[in-house]
Amino acid sequence: MAIILFDDDARNTLLPLTYTRPVADLRIGILTIAEKWAKYLDTDFSFITENYLQGKFPLNIQDDNIFINGSVCPDEGIVEAINSLGNGQALRYQDKLIAVKLSDVYAHKFNPFGKYSDETVYTNELVTIKHPEDIFRNNGTELRKDFKLLTQGRKSAQLSSTNTIIGNDFFAEEGAQAECCSFSTLNGPIYLAANTEVWEGTHIRGPFALCEHSQIKMGTKIYGATTIGPYCRIGGEVNNAVVWGYSSKGHEGYLGNAVIGEWCNLGADTNNSNLKNNYGEVKLWDYPSQSMRNTGLQFCGLIMADHAKSGINTMFNTGTVVGVSANVFGGGYPPNHIPDFSWGGADGLVEYGFDKMMETAAKAIGRRPHRNFDEAEKAILTEVYKLTKPYRGE
Structure with missing residues (x-):
């Protein structure tokens, strides 16, 4: 079947x-x-x-x-x-x-x-x-279901005695490493996949999942419900975010109520707002209607598609959508919708040159020895570039 x-x-x-x-x-x-x-x-x-x-x-x-x-x-x-x-x-x-x-x-x-x-x-x-926000808003429910699915009838590997584990719903696969960290499962389970590392001084509250070959850097603060996908490196402060894989947020900065695609990089001190100053409901850019859509949420931060990047000190406003292969940088708040294959920020956006974008994608993927920037990957980005051209105002 x-x-x-x-x-x-x-x-x-x-x-x-x-x-x-x-x-x-x-x-x-x-x-x-x-x-x-x-x-x-x-x-x-x-x-x-x-x-x-x-x-x-x-x-x-x-x-x-x-x-x-x-x-x-x-x-x-x-x-x-x-x-x-x-x-x-x-x-x-x-x-x-x-x-x-x-x-x-x-x-x-x-x-x-x-x-x-x-x-x-x-x-x-x-x-x-x-909708994109359904991913982080349902992440706690799915984390609990997946934790049960993956760990039922199994015994967790032992972590170093330098760690503090609060509660019982904690599971580490063989090869997971952590030193001098705290893990609280009182609000939900915590799962560390094989070959993961949680560096010293990190504090994590569940529900939380760290997928294979990912690292959490020293002094990181993570609140549930958060998932860090495979081959990621994460630092700073993270709250109710889903980072899919092969992406990095290696430095200080806040990421909250967010979804981050694959092959993304958030520069040092990148922050996103997840709450409006007037506590109003957050709107997100909607591709089918080409207009802002009310999410019904008070907390909604950043939605970032694959291969997107942000420069140091980037400030994303509440409810920002960043398209595929966008490169965002500069002072001030960039627009709430940054079209796919755009280059720039608050001072204006131009098209990210296709050849330069492909060169960057090849370098990013080439850093992982088990992944190739093959013809299938190239064909997808080429087609998305064509499909999204009208949204760049050309």
């Missing part, structure tokens, strides 16, 4: 985060949504997504297939309902197609917006991701 994770219209409302990945490749909690489904259903997965993404995220149709909405985070209830589906049967939630089981003949004609003659409505609550 093949799991095929499909994009629906959430792909558009999650931009710019989904310009470079399918919806199910979003990380929330400890795992990506695709990895969660693989754990729950104990099988591999593939994707139906935009054509230009399929080279990196291929589709694999088999004799029997379960198509699952990539914006849905699994739990035991929905997994049981999906496992009960017969061939040709579909499951719907709030008029959204959640899953359908199809043989290979019909799988090739799959439509994420199609109707099926044999449909069941799922009535329990589900965590679904529709």
Whole structure:
């Protein structure tokens, strides 16, 4: 049985985060949504997504297939309902197609917006991701679920006795290292993956996850619910943020109520505001409507897509959206929406030269010996550059 994770219209409302990945490749909690489904259903997965993404995220149709909405985070209830589906049967939630089981003949004609003659409505609550802020606002719920999924029946590795661990919901994989740090699980679990390091003087309150090969620098303060993805290096003060992977915030500065994509770098003393001075609801730039959208949130900080960068002392205002491969620098507050492939800040924005951007991306990825800036990666950035050209006012 093949799991095929499909994009629906959430792909558009999650931009710019989904310009470079399918919806199910979003990380929330400890795992990506695709990895969660693989754990729950104990099988591999593939994707139906935009054509230009399929080279990196291929589709694999088999004799029997379960198509699952990539914006849905699994739990035991929905997994049981999906496992009960017969061939040709579909499951719907709030008029959204959640899953359908199809043989290979019909799988090739799959439509994420199609109707099926044999449909069941799922009535329990589900965590679904529709807008970028849904990632940090649901991160605590997903962290707790993933912690249970990954650690049930297992015993944590032992950390050095120089650390203080408060509470019981703490788990370290073999190879995790920490010295002279405090970990409080009173508000949620803490998970340290293999080959991670938490440097001296760090204080962490759960729920929190540190994914493989990541480092937390000396004296860092982290509040839940926060996830640091694989191969990251983080310092300063972090609160309710999700950093996906291969990204760095190596110095002082505040990051709160935020989502940071892959291959990003926040320069020294980069800060984001997450609360307006008048305590009003925060608006975010919305790609489908090309206008500001009210989030309904009082706390909402920075949304930053893949390959974006900020210079030292950058100040991001409340509710700022930074597009793919944007390079932000200079004094003052830059705009609340920085279009993809832009260069500049408060004093104005110009297009980030395509060749220079590709050269920077190649250097960033080349620093990781197990990753390559291959043709699939190049093709994705090339297509996103073309797709986003109108948003740069050209």
